[in-house]
Structures are given as structure tokens and as C-alpha cells.
Amino acid sequence: MAAIFRKTFARANLLGANTTATARRIHTSLTKDRARGRQLDGDKIKNMEEFARLSGISRPTVSRYFNDPASVRPSSRKRIEQALERFDYRPNIFAMNQNRRLTKNIGIVVPYLADPFFAEIARIIQLRCISAGFAPILYSAYGQQKLEKEILEGLTALKPVGVFLAPLGRMSDRAAIARFCRDVPTVLFDSNIEGMGEAFVGSDNFSFVQQTVDYLCRTGSPPCFFEMRTPANPNANKRRHAYLKIMEDAGLQPHVVQVEGKGWGFEEIGRRGAHDMIDAGPLPTDTVLCSNDRLAIGVLAACYERGLRVGRGDGCALRVASHDDHPFSRFTCPSLTTAAHEYEAVADKCMETLFSLIEAGGRFSVREETLIPARLILRTSA
Amino acid sequence: MAAIFRKTFARANLLGANTTATARRIHTSLTKDRARGRQLDGDKIKNMEEFARLSGISRPTVSRYFNDPASVRPSSRKRIEQALERFDYRPNIFAMNQNRRLTKNIGIVVPYLADPFFAEIARIIQLRCISAGFAPILYSAYGQQKLEKEILEGLTALKPVGVFLAPLGRMSDRAAIARFCRDVPTVLFDSNIEGMGEAFVGSDNFSFVQQTVDYLCRTGSPPCFFEMRTPANPNANKRRHAYLKIMEDAGLQPHVVQVEGKGWGFEEIGRRGAHDMIDAGPLPTDTVLCSNDRLAIGVLAACYERGLRVGRGDGCALRVASHDDHPFSRFTCPSLTTAAHEYEAVADKCMETLFSLIEAGGRFSVREETLIPARLILRTSA
DNA sequence: TCTTGAAGTTTACGCGCGTAAAGAAAAATG
DNA sequence: CATTTTTCTTTACGCGCGTAAACTTCAAGA
Numbered sequence: 001m002a003a004i005f006r007k008t009f010a011r012a013n014l015l016g017a018n019t020t021a022t023a024r025r026i027h028t029s030l031t032k033d034r035a036r037g038r039q040l041d042g043d044k045i046k047n048m049e050e051f052a053r054l055s056g057i058s059r060p061t062v063s064r065y066f067n068d069p070a071s072v073r074p075s076s077r078k079r080i081e082q083a084l085e086r087f088d089y090r091p092n093i094f095a096m097n098q099n100r101r102l103t104k105n106i107g108i109v110v111p112y113l114a115d116p117f118f119a120e121i122a123r124i125i126q127l128r129c130i131s132a133g134f135a136p137i138l139y140s141a142y143g144q145q146k147l148e149k150e151i152l153e154g155l156t157a158l159k160p161v162g163v164f165l166a167p168l169g170r171m172s173d174r175a176a177i178a179r180f181c182r183d184v185p186t187v188l189f190d191s192n193i194e195g196m197g198e199a200f201v202g203s204d205n206f207s208f209v210q211q212t213v214d215y216l217c218r219t220g221s222p223p224c225f226f227e228m229r230t231p232a233n234p235n236a237n238k239r240r241h242a243y244l245k246i247m248e249d250a251g252l253q254p255h256v257v258q259v260e261g262k263g264w265g266f267e268e269i270g271r272r273g274a275h276d277m278i279d280a281g282p283l284p285t286d287t288v289l290c291s292n293d294r295l296a297i298g299v300l301a302a303c304y305e306r307g308l309r310v311g312r313g314d315g316c317a318l319r320v321a322s323h324d325d326h327p328f329s330r331f332t333c334p335s336l337t338t339a340a341h342e343y344e345a346v347a348d349k350c351m352e353t354l355f356s357l358i359e360a361g362g363r364f365s366v367r368e369e370t371l372i373p374a375r376l377i378l379r380t381s382a
Numbered sequence: 383m384a385a386i387f388r389k390t391f392a393r394a395n396l397l398g399a400n401t402t403a404t405a406r407r408i409h410t411s412l413t414k415d416r417a418r419g420r421q422l423d424g425d426k427i428k429n430m431e432e433f434a435r436l437s438g439i440s441r442p443t444v445s446r447y448f449n450d451p452a453s454v455r456p457s458s459r460k461r462i463e464q465a466l467e468r469f470d471y472r473p474n475i476f477a478m479n480q481n482r483r484l485t486k487n488i489g490i491v492v493p494y495l496a497d498p499f500f501a502e503i504a505r506i507i508q509l510r511c512i513s514a515g516f517a518p519i520l521y522s523a524y525g526q527q528k529l530e531k532e533i534l535e536g537l538t539a540l541k542p543v544g545v546f547l548a549p550l551g552r553m554s555d556r557a558a559i560a561r562f563c564r565d566v567p568t569v570l571f572d573s574n575i576e577g578m579g580e581a582f583v584g585s586d587n588f589s590f591v592q593q594t595v596d597y598l599c600r601t602g603s604p605p606c607f608f609e610m611r612t613p614a615n616p617n618a619n620k621r622r623h624a625y626l627k628i629m630e631d632a633g634l635q636p637h638v639v640q641v642e643g644k645g646w647g648f649e650e651i652g653r654r655g656a657h658d659m660i661d662a663g664p665l666p667t668d669t670v671l672c673s674n675d676r677l678a679i680g681v682l683a684a685c686y687e688r689g690l691r692v693g694r695g696d697g698c699a700l701r702v703a704s705h706d707d708h709p710f711s712r713f714t715c716p717s718l719t720t721a722a723h724e725y726e727a728v729a730d731k732c733m734e735t736l737f738s739l740i741e742a743g744g745r746f747s748v749r750e751e752t753l754i755p756a757r758l759i760l761r762t763s764a
Numbered sequence: 765t766c767t768t769g770a771a772g773t774t775t776a777c778g779c780g781c782g783t784a785a786a787g788a789a790a791a792a793t794g
Numbered sequence: 795c796a797t798t799t800t801t802c803t804t805t806a807c808g809c810g811c812g813t814a815a816a817c818t819t820c821a822a823g824a
Contacts, residue, residue: 047780058804063782073790073802093539095780098476099809113520114501114709123496123524130529135536138495138520142505147512154517157475267713297713304715327496331649331679333686333715429810440774445812455772477810481779 045089055083066091097159106134106354107155107163107184109148111171111191111232112264113140115294116327117341118166121190124347125164132351134161143232143264145171152180162354162362165197166190169233185362187354189346191234198364199353201346204371205235208323208339209242209289211376213250215337216287216321220312220382222247223289223321224255226277226299228269230262236291239323243289255284270298271305278306287319287382293326293338300332300381310334311380319382323374330379337382339374346372427471437465448473479541488516488736489537489545489566491530493553493573493614494646495522497676498709499723500548503572506729507546514733516543525614525646527553534562544736544744547579548572551615567744569736571728573616580739580746583731586753587617590705590721591624591671593758597719598669598703599632602694602764605671605703606637608659608681610651612644618673621705625671637666641677652680653687660688669701669764675708675720682714682763692716693762701764705756712761719764721756728754 045051052059057076065072065080072080083089097103106129110118122138129136139155141148148168153176155163162185167177169191180186181197188197216223225243227236240256247254259273270290277283290296299320303310308317311334322329325340349370357364427433434441439458447454447462454462465471479485488511492500504520511518521537523530530550535558537545544567549559551573562568563579570579598605607625609618622638629636641655652672659665672678681702685692690699693716704711707722731752739746 049780059781060783060805061803064802067782071802076802090539092480092780094476094480094541095809096782098474098480098780098811099782101782113495114498114505116496116498116501119496119498119501123522126522127524130532138522140505140508140520142509150512157472159476267710271713297710301713301715301717328649328679328710331653331683333683335683431810441811442775442813443773446772449812453772458772474810477779478812480781480810481812483812 045087048089048091051083051087051089054087055080063091101159102161103159104134105158105160106136107139107158107160107165108136109139109141109151109155109163109165109167111141111148111166111168112143113138114142115264117293117324118190120327121166121341121343121346124343125350128347128351132355141168143168143171145173149173149176152176156180156183160184162187162358164189164350164354167193167196169193170230171232185354185357187350187357189350192369193234195367197367198357198362199368199370201350201353201370202372203235203341203346204373205238206242206245207371207373209239210246211374212289212321212323212337212339213243213246215376215378216289216319216382217250217252220319221285221287222250222252223287223319224257224283224285225291226257226259226270226273226288226295227291228261228266228273228295229258231291239291253284257288266292266294267298267301270295271302272298274299274302275306278302278308286317288321290320290322293322293324293329293336296320296322296336296338296381297326297328297332300334300336304333310382312382321382325375325377332381334381335379337379338377340377342372342375427469430471430473433465433469433471436469437462445473483541484543485541486516487540487542488518489521489540489542489547490518491521491523491533491537491545491547491549493523493530493548493550494525495520496524497646499675499706500572502709503548503723503725503728506725507732510729510733514737523550525550525553527555531555531558534558538562538565542566544569544740546571546732546736549575549578551575552612553614567736567739569732569739571732574751575616577749579749580744581735581750581752583728583735583752584754585617585723585728586755587620588624588627589753589755591621592628593756594671594703594705594719594721595625595628595632597758597760598671598701598764599634602701603667603669604629604632604634605669605701606639606665606667607673608639608641608652608655608670608677609673610648610655610677611640611642613673621673635666639670648674648676649680649683652677653684654680656681656684657688660684660690668699669703672702672704675704675706675711675718678702678704678718678720678763679708679710679714682716682718686715692764694764703764707757707759714763716763717761719761720759722759724754724757 048062049059052062056079061072061076062080065077069077108122108125110122113119113122126136126138139151141151145168165186166189177193177196186197188200190202192200192202213223225240227240231237244254257277259269259276261269288299290299300310303318309315310318310320312319321337323339325338329336329338349372353368430444431441434444438461443454443458444462447459451459490504490507492504495501495504508518508520521533523533527550547568548571559575559578568579570582572584574582574584595605607622609622613619626636639659641651641658643651670681672681682692685700691697692700692702694701703719705721707720711718711720731754735750
């Protein structure tokens with residue numbers, strides 16, 4: 001582990017502890033006059049000591065006030081707040097965090113922030129954290145295992161009270177994640193990794209697929225299942241299994257279409273895959289259920305390119321449905337019938353779980369798993 | 383200002399300095415046994431002092447090593463690195479940042495991270511920062527003035543070497559931004575605010591509109607210009623002005639369609655606006671140039687809903703083009719002809735500008751402005 | 765060999781704050 | 795009003811590190 005660290009350290013990290021050429025050169029070349037030049041205001045309060053003197057209260061009491069205004073005598077509080085009106089002072093965040101055994105930082109780690117699904121869920125969680133008085137810090141691994149590792153290592157050093165982690169999934173370094181979860185109270189979300197973290201909050205993939213398959217079967221031919229051959233996300237596997245199970249239980253012949261492709265360009269993978277699928281000959285069904293909306297967006301693009309009309313009306317060659325309720329799925333052509341995540345509910349459950357985890361001292365005696373069911377959204381594509 | 387601060391402080395901030403009920407209660411209730419419970423490894427190195435002893439080097443020299451491994455004698459360096467192999471030690475980030483006059487933090491602030499355009503540009507900048515050895519911290523104001531202010535206040539306390547700021551625009555608190563730019567070396571990007579920050583890196587909106595208008599005029603009827611009536615972003619205004627100027631210079635009659643709507647749901651605004659526009663009667667032209675891709679996505683959705691075929695072929699009722707090359711515009715139906723940002727070039731220019739700004743001590747004698755021209759991308763919508 | 769000085773190391777101090785323990789004040793109890 | 799208890803304040807110390815200044819080492823030049 002020491003070796004691992006040194007290697008990371010020798011390149012670049014998220015801590016600002018060190019070191020690539022550029023940062024080092026710049027840091028070295030910087031002279032002290034820099035920060036000075038900006039402090040034009042003369043009567044700036046230097047530290048809590050000075051502020052305490054000006055407000056006529058001892059520094060430790062002032063310190064208490066900043067940690068909890070209600071914890072000091074009302075008379076003291078009033079004097080401090082009066083001083084706060086007069087002088088511009090705020091405690092040094094680094095000094096605070098150095099001495100506190102726990103900061104108020106909450107880490108939020110997602111696998112790919114440029115994916116609107118993660119951007120949206122991160123947005124909600126982040127705003128919730130702020131409302132609750134925490135300091136959320138958002139990270140994205142951008143699909144890279146190495147980056148995810150570096151983020152987790154850096155985050156550990158930030159002594160967060162808690163972390164929401166949506167791991168890369170198959171690409172994750174399991175050992176690194178296990179180590180992280182051992183050191184930091186972590187709530188996994190979106191992608192479950194068995195046994196990691198104190199809790200998991202995610203979607204009930206079975207419910208997602210059940211609702212879409214049921215609807216599709218009820219209103220037309222049973223769907224085939226369209227997915228990537230080697231999905232990075234464990235949810236994809238769970239959805240396929242759900243599809244197979246549901247079809248089997250209904251006495252229907254399942255049909256899984258697996259398309260090639262790597263990386264996070266799911267739309268393009270879906271588009272190419274759909275072309276290939278159509279080229280390969282007639283489908284056993286006119287109904288395609290995509291593993292997720294981003295693939296479906298690609299499928300719709302391919303259909304459009306081929307002049308295949310998608311939807312449930314007359315003259316439609318295909319029905320396409322999917323899962324996730326991606327923010328854009330409302331605006332595809334045709335708009336996408338999909339099983340929606342309850343974004344707000346997921347975020348709320350995440351928050352709730354993390355809070356009780358923190359209050360429990362960072363450990364649950366048994367790992368909690370919460371699976372939130374889908375909400376079917378009927379639009380025009382199926 | 384003291385009053386302003388106190389108010390913010392009394393609610394929640396991004397610093398973890400304080401305070402809403404939840405965070406406070408949790409923090410108060412936490413006892414020391416918490417962090418302890420997780421340090422199972424017995425031989426953990428406490429601090430640099432101890433590590434220095436173990437490596438047989440004085441602590442200040444070790445400190446020097448971590449700030450620049452090349453700055454210590456090769457023999458010392460070797461001994462330190464050998465110790466690093468054996469023991470798991472890394473400097474305390476808070477202590478480092480407290481004492482350094484400048485950290486290696488770089489702030490990246492965008493107005494709305496769930497907008498894929500900002501997610502994408504932030505992604506590239508962030509990865510560049512990491513490669514350069516800095517510690518990028520990503521913030522989103524999520525369209526809220528108050529949040530943008532809090533972010534800037536919190537960021538100031540983080541003593542960043544530099545900040546990339548894409549302000550909200552019209553919604554920004556100019557005074558707050560001015561104050562921030564006075565305290566922190568800032569490169570504005572995307573949205574220019576006259577005189578703020580040491581530099582601006584953005585798009586040459588005139589070039590964007592010129593390329594689309596030229597192309598559209600060359601290949602069909604001159605376009606009308608489709609936009610929001612009260613855009614939050616200054617680029618929108620520049621694009622309208624460019625459109626008017628270009629049309630005028632070409633001796634053509636301009637026609638601006640302004641649609642109502644607030645907030646960041648541009649696709650829906652575009653969709654409704656397009657319906658209204660079409661309801662309002664025949665257009666003076668069959669070509670619509672949208673101010674940005676997200677509006678265009680809405681317009682395409684509306685057209686699809688009405689059965690209006692979009693594109694340049696026979697049987698097409700409308701041509702639609704736009705600006706930005708939104709990550710999704712490749713997958714609209716039809717795919718969107720647009721003027722693309724040079725994402726990489728913008729990010730590179732941002733980095734370059736910030737580095738020279740940092741090396742210049744955080745100030746430029748004259749504010750730098752870089753406008754990067756567009757690259758026309760012909761797809762099938764026009 | 766002696767000087768000179770650069771390069772590297774050490775000494776010594778300070779950064780701004782949290783917090784345990786001791787002490788003082790206020791509130792509750794009789 | 796005296797006493798106990800609680801709440802609050804103060805004293806005193808430590809957190810882990812950066813860095814100026816003093817000191818040492820070592821190589822080169824005379």
C-alpha cells in the first residue's frame with residue numbers, strides 16, 4: 001500500500017499535497033507578495049483570538065459559538081453576534097478541520113458526471129446536503145478506475161463525516177473500495193457492490209423491468225431485451241436477469257440482443273447496435289426494451305435514420321421502451337416510454353440513511369439495503 | 383458585509399464551518415470513539431515528525447521533499463522514498479493548506495452542472511487540472527444566485543491558486559463576483575462579465591452565428607432566430623445581435639422569435655415555444671436558427687409531435703439549426719446541424735490562461751479576452 | 765591548504781483552531 | 795439563604811505542518 005501511494009503521489013493527486021511539474025513549478029515560483037497584494041482592507045481580523053478580544057469573550061467560547069451558536073449563554077451569543085455585525089471575521093476552515101476529529105464534509109462520488117442521470121441525482125443529493133448544513137464535495141471518476149482510486153484516497157484525507165459513493169461497477173478496484181469503506185462511513189448508491197459500505201440505496205431493478213415488460217406484453221408483442229454485451233454497471237445484469245425471469249414466468253420466449261461497445265458513449269453504442277440488429281434480419285418481435293435510456297436514445301436515432309417509425313400507432317414499425325427516465329427522454333422523437341427512477345425518493349433515502357449512519361457512529365451492525373421501485377412513464381415510443 | 387456573512391453563516395455554507403440543525407446535532411452527538419474505531423492498523427504513522435525519524439531525516443527536509451522531491455539531496459530523497467515504501471504515511475492536507483500561503487486547489491464553478499454542456503466542459507478542465515498536479519474542486523450554482531454567492535465565499539476560504547468561473551450571468555450578484563475576483567485569481571469562462579476577473583475565455587458568438595447563418599442562406603431560405611425572451615446567459619444576447627447584424631449586412635430581413643420561459647428547462651421552453659410559434663401562423667421562412675441546442679432539441683420535439691418533418695430533403699417542412707454542439711445533438715431526430723464549441727480548445731486556453739495568471743502573481747496588468755471561433759457541424763436537420 | 769559559497773539540513777517558531785480539565789457563574793434544590 | 799447541580803467560561807495544551815534563519819556540509823577555485 002505504501003508503494004501504491006507513492007506511485008500515485010509521484011504523479012498527481014486530488015489533495016493538493018503534490019506534485020506534477022506544472023503545479024510544483026508554479027508553487028515554487030510564487031512569492032509571498034502575492035497573497036498580500038490582495039488584502040487591501042486594513043482592519044482585517046487575523047484570527048479567532050483577536051475576534052474574541054474585540055467581542056469581549058474568551059476565544060474558546062467563541063469557538064463553541066461557531067460550532068453551535070445555541071451552546072453558549074444568550075448574553076455571550078448576543079455579544080458575539082454584535083461583533084460579527086461590526087467586523088468581518090470567519091474561522092479558518094483548514095485550522096478547524098485539522099483539529100476537529102470529523103469535518104462537515106460529505107463526499108459525493110459518481111462514475112461519470114457528464115451523464116445527465118448522475119448529474120441529476122448528484123444535484124439533488126448535493127442540494128439536500130447543503131440544506132442540512134453540510135459541505136458536499138462532488139467528484140466524478142469519469143469512467144477511470146485510477147481516478148476513482150485517487151478520489152477515494154484524497155477523500156479519506158478530507159475526514160468526511162460520510163460519503164455517498166456510486167462506484168464505477170465492474171471497472172472499480174474492489175480492494176480500493178473496500179479499504180475506503182473501512183475507513184470512511186459510506187453509503188453506496190446506484191451500483192451495489194455486495195458487502196461494501198454500510199448501506200446501499202438504489203433501484204429495484206426487478207420492479208423496473210417488470211413494469212415495462214408487463215406493460216409491453218399487455219399492449220402488444222412481448223419485447224426483446226436490448227443491452228450492451230459487457231455492461232460496466234451491475235444494474236444492467238440485474239435487469240437482464242429480471243427480463244429473463246419475467247418472460248419465463250409468463251411462459252414467453254425471451255430474446256436478448258447484446259451489442260458491442262465500450263466506454264460511456266452509450267447513445268452511439270445503441271445507435272450502431274440498432275443498425276446492426278436491423279441489418280441482421282427480421283426481429284422476432286416488433287418491440288424493443290432497452291436496458292437503459294441512453295441506449296434507447298441511440299436506438300431511436302438509428303430508427304429515425306432508417307425511416308422506421310417508432311411508436312404504438314398505425315404505421316409504426318417498432319415499439320421502443322426503456323428504463324431510467326433520463327432527463328432527455330422526454331424530448332426524444334418519439335418521446336420515450338420508460339420506467340423512471342424516483343430521483344427525489346432515492347436522494348431522500350440516501351440522506352436519511354447517511355444521517356442515521358453518522359448518528360450510529362459510522363457503523364451499522366447489519367448492512368442496510370434499500371431498493372426503490374420504478375414508476376412507469378407512458379410516452380409515445382411504446 | 384459582516385451582516386451578509388452572518389446571515390449566510392447562520393444557515394448553511396459550503397465550508398463546513400457551521401450549522402443547520404442536522405449537521406450540528408450530528409456533530410455534537412458524535413463522540414471520539416468514532417474515528418478511533420476505524421484505525422485498526424496499529425503501526426500507523428502519526429505525523430511527519432515520526433515519519434522523519436523513521437527515515438532518518440529531519441522533518442523540514444521531509445517537508446521539502448513533499449513539496450518538491452527534487453529539492454532535496456539525492457541521498458536524502460532515496461532514504462525518504464525507501465521509508466515511504468515501508469510505511470504508509472501521507473501529509474495531513476489540512477495542516478499543509480493552513481500553513482501554505484497558497485494551496486494547490488483550483489476551483490471550477492459552473493452555473494448548472496446538470497446541463498451536459500457544462501458537465502462536458504467541466505470534465506475536460508477538471509482532467510487537465512489533475513494532469514497538471516492540481517486539486518480541482520467542482521461547484522455548481524444550480525441556477526441560484528444565493529448558491530453562487532455561497533460557493534464563492536466558501537471558495538475564497540479554500541485559498542485556491544486560481545479559479546475558473548462560469549457565472550450565472552444575469553442572475554449573478556455582480557458585487558459578490560467582483561469581491562471574489564478581487565480576492566482570488568479568477569479566469570472567467572463561457573459567460574463574460576465586463577471587467578470581472580483577470581481574463582475571459584469563451585466563444586466568439588459572432589463566429590457561431592455567422593457560420594450557421596451563412597450556411598443556411600447559402601443552402602436555402604434565410605433563417606429566423608429562435609430564442610428565449612429573457613435569456614440568463616449573455617451569450618444569447620450576443621448571438622441575437624450577431625444575427626441581426628449579419629442579416630442586415632446581407633441585406634436580408636431579420637426575424638426574431640422570442641419565447642417565454644424561465645429557469646433551466648430549455649428543452650421544454652423550446653418545445654412549447656415552437657408549438658406556439660407554429661400555432662401563431664405561417665412563418666416568414668422555413669428555416670429556424672435556434673440560439674442554442676437545448677432550445678433546438680425542444681423545437682425538434684415539437685415538430686415531431688406535429689408530424690412536421692425537419693431536414694433539408696424533399697418532404698421536409700422545416701430546417702432547424704443551432705449553436706453549441708450539445709453532447710446530445712448528435713442523437714436528436716433528425717441529428718442537429720450546429721456550430722460547435724471547440725471544447726478541447728476552450729479548456730486548453732483556460733488552463734493556459736490560468737497558469738500564466740498564477741505565474742504572474744495572480745494579476746494581469748490588462749484583462750485578457752480570448753474568443754474561440756466555432757466549427758460548423760453539418761448534420762441532417764438543416 | 766585555505767577560502768568562498770552554494771546546497772542542503774537543522775533549529776526554532778508560528779499558523780489558527782479544538783478541546784480536556786479546571787474553574788466560575790448561574791440555576792435548581794432544599 | 796446555603797447547598798448542590800448544571801451550565802458556561804477559562805486555562806493550558808496540542809494538532810501537523812510551513813518556513814525563516816542559523817548552521818553544516820561539500821565541492822570548487824585560488
